[in-house]
Amino acid sequence: MGDLDTGWAVPTDFPETGWTPESIDQHLAQARAEIPAWNDPQQTRLGFAMAAPHPQAVRTLGDWSALNTNNVGVHTRFGEGKTGTRRLEKEALAALAGLYRAGALDGHLTSGASEATLAALRIARNLLRGAGHRVRVITSDLCHASVGKAAEILDLDLVRLPAGPTWTLTLDQVRQAAADAIAEDVTGIIVVATAGYYNSGFADPVDAIAAHLRDLAFQHPEKVRFFLHVDAAHGGFVFPFTAPDLPFDFRNPGVHSMAVDPHKAGLMPYSCGALLVRKGLLEHVTRIDPHTRIPDETVLGSRPGAMAAALWATLHTLGRTGYTTLATRCLEHRDQLAAAIQAADPDALLVPAPNAPVVSAAFSHPGGQLPPELCERYRLVPLTLPAPEKDGERRLFYHFYASASLTEPQITAFAGHLAGATAAARTAAARTAGPADGAGRSITSDVVADTRTHTDCFRHFVVHPEARRDPDVPGYSFHTFTQRRATDEQIQDIPFGQARAGGPLWVYAPDLKDPFANELFGVRTDHYFLEVLDRHQQQLSLVGAIHATILLPGTLRVLLNFESDGAFRSAEYKALGEHGADELQIFPDAITAKIGKHAAGFRRPRSDDYSFSIDTSAEITVRRTDGDGPPTVVTARHNADVLLPRRPHLRREQFRRFPNRFFDAEVDIEAGRAWTGAAYLPELLAPTPVGTVLAARSATAELCTVDGRITDAGLHLALTPLAEPRTDALELAATWDLGLRLHDALPRLDVQDPARLSIEQVVEFAESVHEVFTRTGLPAGLAIAGARP
The missing domain is CATH 3.90.1150.10 (Aspartate Aminotransferase, domain 1)
Incomplete structure (x- = not known):
């Protein structure tokens, strides 16, 4: 799982000296090879409006970049844009004004149509609010995301009208939405129409909308004002050449501004957009830079003059023909x-x-x-x-x-x-619609449902489809899961006698006729469940090949993990909160405290793909090394301020890799096995970016401070809630010998070749694990959030 290294962005050392040209070329060549060529038949961008830039655009951009000209400001007014790249920008925008059937226009190049839409709505907001109007934006639910972002940034009320069978705004919708706004005393109305929807290519009836809004403005000359912006990011370089009579542009007197994207169908490199606006409107956003005295009406300010030269060259290379x-x-x-x-x-x-x-x-x-x-x-x-x-x-x-x-x-x-x-x-x-399989593979029983409520294992809910289970096969994807409920591989269970600790014992697997071939095989009693992963899942698992969950009274749960050769790997003691858990992970040579850990699985939108999110507020690991060296901080990262609210997980639309991992703070400490004494966490962290006060969002103590000490006996942490009235600190503590005692005491089962296992072997191993662990109870020398079995 090498790509997990990219799942969490960690800082790297800034280069002390420059790399050699050969090293730079090699690194860049590797990155370039990761991007498919435009003519690659195996990976074609059919779902997005993307195209290779025109060679003339690339050549001009490269030639002119060395000049490093800054086209800050607006150059379309009389007397401006006289020389160099500013003149080329003015000439390019004038050509676009001609293309879009306008008279004289103002405008400027942008990073794209998203910035152009933000700039246009900023103009509209300022002129309408400046005249004393309450302002609302009306648009289609299918509009580009930039419209919603612009409304959010500009603090504008946004009404999105539902898409009907035409997939466009209709005149009736706009008429009713405008009437509703006026009835609510909203008298400054911005309508954003689209010429070339990103998800369909359709165009709104801009001419009819523009005419209606002008009629309303004439009917209410002292009360209502309208501003119509056209998002022509996609259609702006399509419709003039495929449907020159389509009236989406400035031939309509009611159109006030337009956003276009030459870096789409205009064949420009990223990032190149343009805002075009009628004369006399830019002044509503004019600001004078107090340092340079340069007037600027743009959002971003500086922009490359080389892009203006490249756009001018491309327009005049291709022309209308x-x-x-x-x-x-x-x-x-x-x-x-x-x-x-x-x-x-x-x-x-x-x-x-x-x-x-x-x-x-x-x-x-x-x-x-x-x-x-x-x-x-x-x-x-x-x-x-x-x-x-x-x-x-x-x-x-x-x-x-x-x-x-x-x-x-x-x-x-x-x-x-x-x-x-x-x-x-x-x-x-x-096949799914056919008669049910007599083997009963679609059963989801109470036993399986109850097991799912206690497990952290995603494999109970989803399955890799046939031919996509082996990580070594070409085309394997971490995301390629299918919901079990949609397959014929639902988990089955059957009674398998009585548990030695009392009560029934069940075994379960996706296919009990071949129990060790697909994802997992499990043993379940009222006291625990234990699972063995198949050979493919063993390669994917981050925490071993066998997992045993011991159910204890209250909110405490223990997860035992074993390597494929049967050796004990770790024990995870979890104090469960309403959202997530506080954990102590015990290894033979290390102790890790995870405060506020919350793991979740997310189905990616409009697909059968899944991703994980692992969110932990603070992770503190202490490892024992050879020698008698005192505790030393190896890593201390302060990544997020827990005093500020944040989402515990990304939105599901954002999951592109597996898994997402986030830590508010990470601390990694090493201490020699022969070292004796005590070292206190605030003193160890004082010279690090974390500082003397480590705060975290605990699953059991909520917002708290984390204090503690490391001794030759083990690790002891105290979580003190910050809420008033303050309560006693909660403990996370374990001794160094706990991991070694578990390693030596627990039985072993080699599962490197699951096909050679028998159900009876695994049942006997599961029963023995439970007996050995519970014989001692919760091992001495461990406390977690005050819980006891």
């Missing part, structure tokens, strides 16, 4: 993609975008989902939408872009991969 040729070819490729989809699934619902190189498709097999590996290969993102011409029906649609970089071999490869995926989906659906 060149862009029209490219756009026409993209529409042809869109139709080829549609044909490939129809061939793979004749019953799929196809929705090509009028005049845009995008086709959306809802597939006919149950659920309509495409396999995660296909979505990853082609960067496909599904969206649930109302089906056009299907009253009230909602379907899962995938959208496919035919960018200027798409090649015929890529379309052919996609057609083959999609045909295989849809055929497999139909076969799986037919």
Whole structure:
């Protein structure tokens, strides 16, 4: 699991001296090789509006970057933009004004349409609030995320209108939303329309919306003001060349600003966007820099002049004829993609975008989902939408872009991969809909359900599908799980006699006819459950090949972990709180305290992929080393301030790797085995970034300070709640000999070759583990959050 090194970003040493040119070239070449080529048939960006930049843009950007010019400010006003890259920016924006049927416009280049939309809404907010209006933004629920971000940053009320069968804003929706706003005494109304939705390629009826808003403004000249912004990030470099009569632009007097993205269909490198705005509006955001006396109306300020030169060069290299040729070819490729989809699934619902190189498709097999590996290969993102011409029906649609970089071999490869995926989906659906297997593989009993409530193991809920279980096979993904409830591999259980400690004993596995071949095999009693992982899962497990959970009275639980050769690895003593646990992890040569640990599994949106999140407020590890050296801090990182609220886990949409790990504070200490004495945690941490006061969010003590000492006997921590009235400190303490005693006392079972195991062997091992552990009870020399068995 080498990629776990990238799961948590840790600081590295800043280079003391420069690397050699050879080392730099080697590192950069490795990184470059990780990025697929634009013509790579195995990994095509069909789900996103991305294309290779034009060679002229790349060449100009490289040539002009060495000048390092700063195009800060706005250069479209009379008398501005006279020389150099500022003149080229002014000329490029003037050409865009001509493309979008405008008179004289103001504007500036941006990092992208997201920044341009933020800049436009800032202008609208300032002019409307400055005139005394309450302000509201009205847009479609399908708008680009930048609209929501802009409203959040600018503290604007945002109303998102639901997407109907047209997948666009309708005039009736805007008319009603404006009327509702006026009735609520909201008299400053910003409407954000879209020309080329990112997820469909459709365009709002900008002309009808603009005309209606102007009519309302004339009807209420002393009361209501409107501002119409058009997000043309995608359509701005498509519709003028595929549908020049489509009235989405400044030919409408009611359109006030527009955002476009030359780094999409305009064939510019990232990051290149543009804001275009009617004259007389930029002054609402003018600020004079007190240090330079330069007036600036932009959001970011400095921006590269080289990008202005590259945009000017690309526009004048291609011209209307060149862009029209490219756009026409993209529409042809869109139709080829549609044909490939129809061939793979004749019953799929196809929705090509009028005049845009995008086709959306809802597939006919149950659920309509495409396999995660296909979505990853082609960067496909599904969206649930109302089906056009299907009253009230909602379907899962995938959208496919035919960018200027798409090649015929890529379309052919996609057609083959999609045909295989849809055929497999139909076969799986037919199998699922067939008669039940007489072996009873779909049973989820009370025994299994009860085990799931106590386990930390994700394998009870999800399973790697066939042919994707071995980490060594090509294409294996940590994310490639399927919910057990959707497969024929639900966990089964059968009674297997009486437990020696009393009560029934059960065994369970996904397939009790072949109990050690798939994910796990378990033994369950009223007192514990023990599980052996199959050979593939042993390679993936972070904490060993055998796990035994001992259920103790109250909120204390113990998890024993064993290596594949049967040797004791660790014991995790958990004090369970409402959210997460405080833990002591005991190893033969180390003790780790995890304060406020909370692990969770998340199903990634619109897929069958899963990821884990492991969140710990403070992790303190003390390791014993050879010699008599005193305790020394090896690592002390202060990563987050626990006094400030934060989300314990990322949102599920953010999970891209496995797993996510987060620590508020990390402390790693080494101490010699022969050392004697006592060392106190605040003194050890005083010279580190953590400082003398270590705070944490405990699962049992909530917000607390962590104090403690290390002695030749062991580790002792005290968690003191910060809340008033203050209560007695809670203890996390263990002796050094505890791990060694468990290592020597617990039985062993070699599970390196699970296929050679028998159910009877594992049952006997499980019973012996429970007997040996409970004979001593909770081992002496350990306290955790004040709990006792």
